[in-house]
Amino acid sequence: MTAASLRLPxxxxxxxxxxxxxVVVLFKVPNYLVPSPLEIAALIPARRxxxxxxxxxxxxxxxxxxxxxxVVGVAVGLFFSVSARVxxxxxxxxxxLQTIPIIAISPLxxxxxxxxxxxxxxxxxxxxVPAVIVTTTQGLISVESNLLxxxxxxxxxxxxxxxxxxxxxxxPNISAGLKIAAGASVVGALVGETFAGSxxxxxxxxxxxxxxxLSQLDTPYLFALILTSSILGLCFFWAALLFxxxxxxxxxxxxxxxxMD
Amino acid sequence: MIEPPAADFISISHxxxxxxxxxxxxxxxxxxxxPGEFVSLLGASGCGKSTLLKMIAGLTxxxxxxxxxxxxxxxxARELMSFVFQDPTLLPWRTVAGNVALALxxxxxxxxxxxARIAEVLDRVGLREVADYYPRQLSGGMxxxxxxxxxxxxxxxxxxxxxxxxxxxxxxxxxxxxxLLALKERQRWTTVFVTHSISEAVFLSDRILLMGSTPxxxxxxxxxxxxxxxxxxxxxxxxxxxxVGEVSRALALRATDALGRAEAPAAAAAGAVFx
Numbered sequence: 001m002t003a004a005s006l007r008l009p010x011x012x013x014x015x016x017x018x019x020x021x022x023v024v025v026l027f028k029v030p031n032y033l034v035p036s037p038l039e040i041a042a043l044i045p046a047r048r049x050x051x052x053x054x055x056x057x058x059x060x061x062x063x064x065x066x067x068x069x070x071v072v073g074v075a076v077g078l079f080f081s082v083s084a085r086v087x088x089x090x091x092x093x094x095x096x097l098q099t100i101p102i103i104a105i106s107p108l109x110x111x112x113x114x115x116x117x118x119x120x121x122x123x124x125x126x127x128x129v130p131a132v133i134v135t136t137t138q139g140l141i142s143v144e145s146n147l148l149x150x151x152x153x154x155x156x157x158x159x160x161x162x163x164x165x166x167x168x169x170x171x172p173n174i175s176a177g178l179k180i181a182a183g184a185s186v187v188g189a190l191v192g193e194t195f196a197g198s199x200x201x202x203x204x205x206x207x208x209x210x211x212x213x214l215s216q217l218d219t220p221y222l223f224a225l226i227l228t229s230s231i232l233g234l235c236f237f238w239a240a241l242l243f244x245x246x247x248x249x250x251x252x253x254x255x256x257x258x259x260m261d
Numbered sequence: 262m263i264e265p266p267a268a269d270f271i272s273i274s275h276x277x278x279x280x281x282x283x284x285x286x287x288x289x290x291x292x293x294x295x296p297g298e299f300v301s302l303l304g305a306s307g308c309g310k311s312t313l314l315k316m317i318a319g320l321t322x323x324x325x326x327x328x329x330x331x332x333x334x335x336x337x338a339r340e341l342m343s344f345v346f347q348d349p350t351l352l353p354w355r356t357v358a359g360n361v362a363l364a365l366x367x368x369x370x371x372x373x374x375x376x377a378r379i380a381e382v383l384d385r386v387g388l389r390e391v392a393d394y395y396p397r398q399l400s401g402g403m404x405x406x407x408x409x410x411x412x413x414x415x416x417x418x419x420x421x422x423x424x425x426x427x428x429x430x431x432x433x434x435x436x437x438x439x440x441l442l443a444l445k446e447r448q449r450w451t452t453v454f455v456t457h458s459i460s461e462a463v464f465l466s467d468r469i470l471l472m473g474s475t476p477x478x479x480x481x482x483x484x485x486x487x488x489x490x491x492x493x494x495x496x497x498x499x500x501x502x503x504x505v506g507e508v509s510r511a512l513a514l515r516a517t518d519a520l521g522r523a524e525a526p527a528a529a530a531a532g533a534v535f536x
Binding site for chain 1: 315318320339340343346347348350353363366367395397415
């Protein structure tokens with residue numbers, strides 16, 4: 001991104017912050033309803049220790065959930081690519097996983113895994129894994145039939161077809177799935193913490209701290225937590241984007257077309 | 262013109278192909294191809310010529326009858342063959358050299374001898390400069406060249422081509438036809454070439470087999486007795502143009518025959534052999 005392309009978004013961002021500050025000051029909005037940007041900005045360095053430890057807790061849970069969903073999602077996708085019959089048998093489970101409200105099964109997760117980061121990690125995983133399974137399966141099974149014929153003409157083994165053809169072909173799909181999962185895993189960790197988060201000292205993540213800040217009507221800190229959460233989400237998204245660049249950046253249209261603008 | 266020796270390289274006898282939906286695309290077809298011969302299967306879309314080629318490659322199962330390549334069944338003769346598909350079918354994540362390397366990897370050539378072999382093949386098809394390019398950076402004609410280079414990398418004795426130049430513009434197609442013949446002059450592999458272009462079939466082939474509407478049984482045969490090596494100038498010679506006309510006429514008569522169930526005039530069967 002160039003300095004010129006940054007100018008317009010920065011301009012709109014700063015003017016909306018000025019507008020926000022002006023409205024809060026002008027109409028004397030109480031800070032437990034809407035704090036001013038300056039108040040939030042002043043609060044962040046003062047409570048950076050709390051914010052940072054909450055960020056680490058949630059970041060760890062989300063990272064665990066994301067990595068687990070990446071490994072399990074790709075593995076299940078590989079299993080699904082074996083045959084259409086396998087997909088008919090097991091695909092409904094993925095659909096159920098995707099459609100069931102996590103809130104509805106949260107009591108079960110609490111019952112089995114107890115309060116704390118492990119439950120949160122598992123919820124983060126449950127929310128982010130379907131995207132990886134669906135995209136990986138789609139990528140693995142959508143290989144053009146003549147490419148498969150080419151490998152058949154070479155008497156290729158099943159493993160050769162998998163590693164030289166199906167997996168590389170599925171990489172753009174897998175990357176797309178991981179991008180969705182990266183965002184979802186952070187959301188999953190935040191949501192998970194609101195009902196399974198630990199209240200132990202220093203073990204409360206961003207989601208748990210938000211609930212706590214709300215109960216104290218500490219709205220400025222709540223805003224600081226929201227800001228920290230979105231930074232965490234952005235970091236995850238960028239990491240997934242970086243992975244995509246590394247994997248398919250040289251050859252896939254989805255990336256190449258960006259350079260043509 | 263060298264007359265083909267007696268021993269057949271490909272021998273097909275009483276071959277039939279029925280699809281599960283009851284459609285018959287090939288019916289009681291017998292055919293032989295001599296070693297080193299260039300045979301074209303010429304016909305309109307849907308006449309079963311691609312299906313026949315895929316059966317020779319062992320990619321499509323036969324319903325009845327038999328196919329033998331150098332005395333072996335297609336499934337056991339794969340290491341003798343290379344298949345060039347209608348589309349370039351390149352792996353977009355591999356460079357030109359990487360795509361050619363695939364054939365060697367699958368063929369089990371030792372890793373140490375691959376680079377020399379890749380360089381040699383790319384040289385032969387004039388792709389050495391673009392060895393490190395990705396397929397998306399190449400034109401349609403160049404991609405097809407890579408596909409041919411990959412097919413030649415495993416030093417096949419039988420080259421099967423399924424309308425490989427059908428999607429290219431005429432000038433690129435002519436150029437690739439000339440290059441294909443030049444390559445073949447150096448290594449006399451046997452070729453079965455599927456096409457719907459009459460002039461392409463005449464230019465390339467030793468023998469053209471006309472396929473009509475399905476199911477195709479007995480094929481009509483046209484021998485092309487033209488000098489080798491053939492050059493681009495051949496296309497403007499009266500003998501060449503005359504033969505293209507003959508083949509068009511034979512194809513048209515076959516189509517009329519199939520539509521009207523009328524007896525084809527005797528001239529169509531006899532007159533197609535050009536001397």
